[in-house]
Amino acid sequence: MSHSACVVAILTVSADRARDLELELVRCTVASRKEAGCQRYVISRDMETAGRFTAEERWASTEAFEQHLETPHFRALAGLLDRLDATVQLMRVEPLDEISDGV
């Protein structure tokens, strides 16, 4: 039984490239939310650190998340992150209230 795949990510580029990345992030958000397996896709700007963004994602399954990584819109974002020498901290996470072995 496959269950949701949740992701939290922190994306950081230099402040002077924040607008370039933001444009691509908005594009990717619009396209990702149209994917069948997308249950949540929220990209946010850090209010205190220019060039830092957070991603909060939820996918219907690990397969849905892996398919997302192969989409043109994600590939375009990944390419830009690479060109901008971004720092990407990507975490696969499990909400505590959905963990069977939780406390």
Next chain:
Amino acid sequence: MSHSACVVAILTVSADRARDLELELVRCTVASRKEAGCQRYVISRDMETAGRFTAEERWASTEAFEQHLETPHFRALAGLLDRLDATVQLMRVEPLDEISDGV
């Protein structure tokens, strides 16, 4: 006009203290979701790094978020994080699709 206050945080303790923190995080989640201004409060476990947790929060206003920080359940969590010498990366964020000056 005050609008929502969104927070993404990364909490990290040593792996051997993860269970202690998890218990307090669950307590804080249950109590926080009862707060009038709480619109979203999801704490998750990092699936690959033991002792690392993420928080995704949304509050009706900055005032609601600041009141949360004064609650007994948050104070208890903050005290434990202190005692466990946790690393806390807390970001006030703005979802791109809610920013008026966005791209």
